[in-house]
Amino acid sequence: MGSPGSFRFLHAADLHIDSPLRGLARYEGAPAERIRGATREAVDNLVALAKQESVDLVVIAGDVFDGDWKDVHAGLWFQKRLEELVDAGTEVFLLRGNHDAASTMSKGLALPDGVRRFRDKAPETHRIESLGVALHGQSFAQREVTDNLSIAYPEPIAGVFNIGVLHTSLAGYEGHDSYAPCSVADLVQKGYDYWALGHVHGREVVRDGDPWIVFPGNPQGRHARETGPKGATLVTVEDGEVIEAEHRVLDAVRWAAIEVDAHGARNVEDLLGRVRAELDAASRGAAGRLLAVRVTLCGATPLDGELRRSEERIDAEVRASGFAAAGEVWVEKVRLRTTGTEASRIRGEAGFAALADRVRDAGLPDEDRERLAAELAALVQRLPAEVRARVDSTELLDSSLGPARALLAAHFAGPGLSDSEDGR
């Protein structure tokens, strides 16, 4: 156990308990069972780590729950985990982030004794004399907090280790809504020892001292852009100084993106061999976790046409390649980003020899574009609201043009289904 000025704490954020892993289309043989409860498993790992390392504090800097999640089981389940921590003698500090503030479910949950939550009307300071630490923080009162909350945080308390707990996007991060904006300078100026931030899902040590400013990242990646080992930061303080801020991995499902260069592949089987090797390596890197992976095929290759003509088959083949990997693999998506080689392009001045080239460069006049967009919109209109919200017909159309040209050119140029010569 710690003593004044020397102790250890675990800094986590953005647990998003029970929010689903997004973007995983089902397919025959996909390890669906393993996906379930990944966010809870990561929290279990967090509790186990806190107990195993006998940390003195656990600080969770916001977004324990997903905003629109109404099922109260998540709350009841989390209560039990908190009780476990308290029973183990750990002090727990929570702060409401934008998601928690929006969550109707979390409001009704009573916190076990020994768990403290920062209030939302104004900043609040909790002190633990036995450890010589003071924690300053303010919860979000509602989802949209656009004020710089840090400004109102109290002055540091002299002679103790000051931790600022804040849910913020700092000056702004791609893919993250801008909440409680503030600058690094604002935080530095405060004179605290450690800023325990939340909200940004990628782990980042914004400053590694004087003060430390850390986003621990979320403990479980939830979609294809949240790749790599996810977890929390284990901080060791000795004599009022941070001597180590170590990232500890907690995720149950690992997200990864691999690119397979088709350049030089002799044929599709050869390329799939490369895919298998890459998937196997990535799976080994996941150390027994389920690996959710996006596979991008890239590079200039004469196989481009064949790949595009048989995209569905290639998709299935790549997914099947995952079955051969060391651990369990869920192929999230197969992206075809290959290009043809010069040798595979057709030249010629007149007549049909130029068809593939022409279509490769074909433009789309505005009126055609509008008509196609309208036709797409009619389909999108039939989709469930959740999907509709994520699909923009015009954007979709614009992003389809390139692949459509490549597909058509591949069809014009390549061997047909009935082209076969056995040489007999």
Place this chain on the structure above:
Amino acid sequence: MRFERLVLRRYGAFQERTLDFAPGARLHVVHGPNGAGKSTTLAALRSALFGITAKEGAFRYAPATRRLEVALVRGDGERIEFQRRSSPTQPLWSADDAEPLDAAALVPFLGGLDRATYTRLFGLDQEELRTGGEDLVEQRAELGQALFSAALGAERLAEVRDALGGELAALHTPGSRSKARVAELTREHADLKRRRRDAEFSQGALKKARKEIRELEARADALDGERREHERRAERLTSLAAAARDLARLDDLVEKRSAFGEEPALAEGVASEVRVLFDELKRSDVEATEGRRAELERKQELRDARAARTEAGDGEASGSDPEADRRMLAQLGRALVQAAGRREEAERALERARAAHARAVETHAAAPARAAEEFAADFDALSPFRGGLESLRAVRVPSESAFEQLSVRESSAESAAESAARSLEEAEEKERAALSRTERARAAVGGDVPSAEAVSDARDARDRALESALSAEPSRPERVLEVARLVAEADGLIDERLAAGAGEAELRLAEREEAQARAACWRARAEAAARTDEREVVRADVRTAANSMGLDHASAAGLAAWCARRSALLERARDALARTQEAIDAARDGVESCDVDLGVARRAAERASSALAEWSHERGLDGALGVDALDEILAERAQRATRVRAASEAVALAERRLGAAQERLAAQAEGRAEREARVAALAEEHASGDAELLRARSERADALRALDDERATITARLDDVSAESPGEDGAASLRAELADRGPAELSESAAEAKNAAEHLAEERSDARERLGRARQALEGGGDDAASLEGQLAQVEAELETAVERFSVLHTAEHLLEREIRSYRERSQAPLLARAQELFRTLTLGSFESLQTDEEKGRDVLKARRPSGELVPVGMSGMSEGTAYQLYLALRIATVERSIRGVEPMPFLADDLFTTFDDDRTRAGLEVLAELGRSTQVVVFTHHRPVVESARELGLGDALDVIELESEVERETRQSGASAG
């Protein structure tokens, strides 16, 4: 680019097959019958350009050894020659296969095409022609389609459309019950969402659930208390009901006890002994009665057994064992039968022997006649002799030495005569030779011979001339010439004269020799005549000998051979007769031996018969009755003996059983006496000697004890019920508690209380169940909202992917339609103009032009007949065959147009005309030859008439026919070559 030469060094099934393409030909027709490797050759042309694919030629040669050699020439005259291997890393080698070649060297010859594109754009086969034609018909000749189809290849266009359209339809088709992927996923999404909503557990629901749990817990506890109360009550009432019955019985027992009065009871030990004794006495009475009845039964049994033995005839005991007698009789009987059988057998054998003897005698008698028949061939060999054996035997034959002598004479006479004849011939020959020589010599001598004077004159003239010449001046050539002439003349005369002298000498020699030859000839003739006479004498002797034997043989050797054949025949005839005689003798021996056997058998039969008679007599039986009757008698005796034995045994058994019954009876009587004595002793001691009184007192003691025991049991039970005051007080308090309630009333109340308790238990378990469910719901059992949310996320991902794919395909489809339109705009006018010319040729003038026409808002293609009639390209308008031709015209026009300004590639047509008649085939070839002006055209065909049609085009040197040998031809040729 044109092919100049292709050599299949080792490829497919072929080795060293060379195809030379005539330079400047507008049409190459490669003809090969089935099995000649037409398809292999076609593939080899493409493989030569673009590589030998792994699929090819797994036929005969290992991949590493496959080789194609090819020579190509470009429009600008550039040439390349190389060998193609199937190696993926280094496929190109120099023409001598020695140096690796850079693949880049070939690139300028390939027009920037890959194999698939080349195959599709510069190739045409029957299948594509058919698809193209049908497409034209089905599309009802929408112009853009038609042109584009000809450009891209009809099959390819259809494939692209099918691929795009099929996948699009699978992704999305409008309609609420659509089976397409988007619709199915949308439905699944809605379903999952509904389930998720149902599973969701909100804050309000949590409060409600907690309240419900509290209420249910309280209710369950209350029900538990109430139930337990009822159960206790039911238990008490049940006990009281039993107690009420016990109290009544207790009163009854007290009353009965007081009825017994005050007389003292027997001691326990005595009372029980008395009870036992009286019981045993009673039982021994019964046993004694049964024992006596058994004795009577046994006695009766014994009587019956004795009567039965008497009936069986116990007095009659035979001296011998009837069964043994029967066995002996059977043995004697068998001996008798066997002896009789053997006798009969012997009789039959004798009969057979006699018959055999008779047959042998008969055969012997017929032997000579059969011999004549058997030896007919031998008799024939003795021709001209005619007659039987007897007459043959009668022929008188000279002795062997006489024959030998005659034979020696004959042969020496014959050879002497022949030798003399030959000598005569030689002499005559010599005589003829001498004669002719004389004639020749005589002829040589004839003529003028210079006389001696003439010779002398000539010599003189010569000598004179020589002399004058030697003395005269040397330089007079005419003189020298004169001398020479004279010398020659003189020499000639001298030679002639010498020759004439030699001829005379020759003639004289010849005449002398002729005379000698004549003399020799005369001598030889005389000698020959003498020898001939001698031979005739010998021949006459031979004839005499033959005649003496009744023959007319002319040679001694022939007579000797005849005699030898005669002797052999006579010998064989003798042998045959001897064999039949031997058979008679053997048969006679057989008869005698059978006679003896029969005698033996008869005697044996008699012995057997008398043995039986003797034995029967000994047994007091009449042997004449026969074996069967005797056996019957003996069998009856045996049965009787068996019956007697059984009856005796039954008597013995009955006696033993009677003895046993009597023994048991005696033992029972003894036991009874002992017990009676004991009863008397006890009566003396306890009942003044009165046994009946003793028994009464014993019974009374037993009854009192039973009453006391029951009362103790009941009292103990009542003490248990009224736990607080045991003993008499307990009973009293119970009596107070019961008041006047009877056991029936109490039991009824108990059952009611029990029912109430059971009912409460049910209610409680119901409440517990609800509580369990409520608690489970609180903990998150059942359909788990989080997992359903996960599934929703998956369905959403699938929907997004599907919509993305749909967008790509939809856009691609749109781009395709645009490209078709744009292509049409670019190419329509020049293409149609050219296609129309070709179409006119192909249809043999049935159509003269092509034109577009608007129909229902679409531009469609129509063909105009010379009459001016417009025929739409469609199901109602144009025949299928014409549609094929239209497609061919469009296709060739497109190819022509596409190679304008770029390096033209060879066009390979594979058996296009299988459905064309001869006239149209010719027209088709003509059109291809037209294309041949722009690029090399190679037509492959299995069909000889196609070659003929090509020849009829009158292309002259512009037609190049390449014949492929069939496998059979090739092998035949190769084996012929190796044999030569």
